[in-house]
Amino acid sequence: MVNRSGLRADPLAWVAAELEELRARDLERAPIHHAGAPGPEVVVDGRSLVHLCSNNYLGLASDPRVIEAAAEAARRFGAGAGASRLVSGGTTLHRALEERLAALKGTEDCMLFSSGYMANAGTIPALAGPEDEILSDVLNHASVVDGCRLARAPVRVYRHADATHLEDLLARSGARRRLVVTDTVFSMDGDLAPLAAIVEACERHGAMLMLDEAHATGVLGPGGAGAFAEAGLAPVRTIVMGTLSKALGAAGGFVCGPRDLVALLRNRARTYVFDTAPPAPAIGAALAALDVAAREPERAARARSAARRLAAGLHALGASVPDPAACIVPLVLGEPRRALDVAAALLDAGVLAPAIRPPSVPEGTSRIRATTMAMHTEEHLERALNAFEGALR
Ligand SMILES: *Cc1c(COP(=O)(O)O)cnc(C)c1O
Secondary structure: OEOOOOOEOOOOHHHHHHHHHHHHOOOOOOOOOOOOOOOOEEEEOOEEEEEOOOOOOOOHHHOHHHHHHHHHHHHHHOOOOOOEHHHHHOOHHHHHHHHHHHHHHOOOEEEEEOOHHHHHHHHHHHHOOOOOEEEEEOOOOHHHHHHHHHHOOOEEEEOOOOHHHHHHHHHHOOOOOEEEEEEOEOOOOOOEOOHHHHHHHHHHHOOEEEEEOOOOOOOOOHHHOOHHHHOOOOOOOOEEEEEOOOOOOOOOEEEEEOHHHHHHHHHHOHHHHOOEOOOHHHHHHHHHHHHHHHHOOHHHHHHHHHHHHHHHHHHHOOOOOOOOOOOEEEEEEEOHHHHHHHHHHHHHOOEEOOEEOOOOOOOOOEEEEEEOOOOOOHHHHHHHHHHHHHHOO
16 A cells, blocks of 8 residues: 555554553553562662562472472473474473372362463353353453463453352353353452352252363462362362462462362364473473472461561551452552552662553552562561552641
8 A cells, every 4th residue: 555645654654653552551561671580679771679469478489499390391201392292292290290280189180281371261152052051250360361362252350259249240141051150269359269168059050160260279278279279168079270370389270179070171172282392491490399399388378477567567558458368469549550550660769660550550549569478588578568658748
């Protein structure tokens, strides 16, 4: 196409306009780059900052034993997997991790994906289709939302953590199969789904239940088994998804469940079938991380108590923050501009905790989402709270 001035029209001209619109609405985001491992402090532009936004809750991403396991796995199995699992990408290490995760979660079997996002994006469409119905908490993670979209199933969104609303929707559903899906620890609010009531509702209505334990695995429950285990519930016919990339400090996703279900998912989950297997170093790291997490339960305890300490300190500053169920402390501020201003003031004071804005959270609930780690000392938390005190003034 040639325009009036004789120049070819730029087919990407709309991009600059959209970026400009994002900027005007205070919604543009861009990555920052720090110079090291995700520890309790990070160096950005030569400044050491208290790191208050990593999901490396237990500090395992930089644990020497985990790093050595990753290196050993790379030497023995290679840097990359070379193929999908159904072709030749799997190793005995992959299978060992699957068995280990199934044992941790108390399910018959487990399968790995290259990320938690892939696990949700592949599993949900394999469980429900256009003749079925998915019931999803309004605050579920974006990867759950995208899994629902890919399923092309009708989606009924229930009010946050509202088992009564879920029950109403289940009672009214005439679909062939019903799939209820919820985060256990919610990623942006840090609270817990009412798991016992949800399990009951699913049992009463014969609905499938899928749990996203991304922020609970390694952090809650005996041996880091998750929120479901912490609640004393047994995942007999439940589908339990999680990630290796948060508390376990590695990378990859997984789905645990009954043996036949996992066997079917290995054939139907497109993000498993058509995706190269996760690389051995991540798998070796995750196996070592599970060992450390089991042997040193004080890590999870410390990370959780740091979250409670931070929430209590914010409360004392007059902020309204919920009691954290795990290691996530949300400070809801409202409009994006306000969250950006607070994040900038925190950064000035030496604290890294960016503004979380739509589409990561609903409109009007932009926030600072603080996360704590086992290695955060009282001094780190005091520095952080002093920074919040100045930033919120
Ligand atoms: C981070 C996250 C995921 C995705 O896991 P990745 O391994 O990072 O892809 C899925 N669900 C929830 C609730 C998450 O917070």
